[in-house]
Amino acid sequence: MKHLKVNGLIAPAVIAAAGMTSAPASAEGIMCEPGETYIMNVMVSGHPYWVPVYQGFKQAAEAFGCETVFSGTPDYDITKQIASFEQDMVKSPAGVLLHPMQSDPFIEPINRAIGNGTEIVTFAADSPKSNRTAYITSDNHAEAKFAAEEIVKQVGDSAEYAVLENPGQSNHDLRVTSLIAYMEANYPNMKLVGRQATNQDSNAAYRATSSIIQANPEVAAIWIPEAGSAEGAVAAKLEAGSDILIMHADVTPTTLEHIRAGNIHMSLNPNQGVQGFMGFMAVHMANRSEIFDPFNDWKTSGFNPVQIPFVDNGFAVITQDNADSFDLNVYMDGRDAS
Numbered sequence: 001m002k003h004l005k006v007n008g009l010i011a012p013a014v015i016a017a018a019g020m021t022s023a024p025a026s027a028e029g030i031m032c033e034p035g036e037t038y039i040m041n042v043m044v045s046g047h048p049y050w051v052p053v054y055q056g057f058k059q060a061a062e063a064f065g066c067e068t069v070f071s072g073t074p075d076y077d078i079t080k081q082i083a084s085f086e087q088d089m090v091k092s093p094a095g096v097l098l099h100p101m102q103s104d105p106f107i108e109p110i111n112r113a114i115g116n117g118t119e120i121v122t123f124a125a126d127s128p129k130s131n132r133t134a135y136i137t138s139d140n141h142a143e144a145k146f147a148a149e150e151i152v153k154q155v156g157d158s159a160e161y162a163v164l165e166n167p168g169q170s171n172h173d174l175r176v177t178s179l180i181a182y183m184e185a186n187y188p189n190m191k192l193v194g195r196q197a198t199n200q201d202s203n204a205a206y207r208a209t210s211s212i213i214q215a216n217p218e219v220a221a222i223w224i225p226e227a228g229s230a231e232g233a234v235a236a237k238l239e240a241g242s243d244i245l246i247m248h249a250d251v252t253p254t255t256l257e258h259i260r261a262g263n264i265h266m267s268l269n270p271n272q273g274v275q276g277f278m279g280f281m282a283v284h285m286a287n288r289s290e291i292f293d294p295f296n297d298w299k300t301s302g303f304n305p306v307q308i309p310f311v312d313n314g315f316a317v318i319t320q321d322n323a324d325s326f327d328l329n330v331y332m333d334g335r336d337a338s
Helices: 011-021 051-065 076-088 104-115 140-155 169-185 202-215 227-239 253-261 270-287 328-337
Strands: 039-041 066-071 095-099 119-123 134-137 158-164 193-198 219-224 244-249 265-272 306-313 316-318
Touching: 011 202, 039 051, 039 076, 039 119, 039 202, 039 270, 051 066, 051 270, 051 328, 076 095, 076 134, 095 104, 095 270, 104 119, 104 306, 119 193, 119 270, 134 270, 140 244, 140 265, 140 316, 158 169, 158 202, 169 193, 193 202, 193 219, 202 219, 219 227, 227 244, 227 253, 253 265, 253 328, 265 270, 270 306
Parallel strands: 039 066, 039 095, 095 119, 119 134, 134 306, 158 193, 158 219, 219 244, 244 265
Antiparallel strands: 265 316
């Protein structure tokens, strides 16, 4: 018997009481009907980050007999992503797991989709002012704190550091602003000497990092909120013969090879498979909200009772020691065989 933990106390009586007052949901009620489809929509659809996320999404969907579609735009363009999302709506999917490139432009499209009967859950980046029912991501504040502490551990608490950034994408913004704020509050002798927007462009990151290293020969570390810019940063580091410590979030096959080689110190990588799996569970349950009766005012207020403000899918620390576990080709070989 599974026990519910309430304020640190085991409460089997709560479970027993709940079981006596409501019938369990039937298996038929939670399974998909033939042809019922859920879509995962992203920007820069060719980026390797989405691969394990979609695999987790598919694994969860398969358990309920649901069909899935991977969608989005190959471009880093908010207008094109919204157009792809609206094209998805023509297919009347049961739900969409959405990575919105920017939050506010997606408010109206999300709300309209929900009004037309399609449930929306966001992941990795959010549109918090919309009516989406859930947000699945890693804790960007925790990532930034971990990165700051690791940088100080490696270079000391009185060094120069820099950041690259991708303004406008909520999770990337938090990873950068939280790290800077944490440094200011806890390590006031750490000096920020470079802060440049590279917008996930490896060429822009190469130029920015080269400029930062040249202008600040004592710079000891650089924090980057995503992997595309890290690819350019490490190229600039190697060209300059610099020993600058590079840390970044996410991972690509290219940055993984540089971690293996010791050119990148480490990556903080969201648990992508969990992100996709929990993303499907959230959007599917939002679409099946009638199968349970929660203890709240949903009947009179009219809102979907499956409101999940935030699910933390956690993050992994990738170093030379465990890099082999994050080889995407090996992972996909295993998935194809299963």
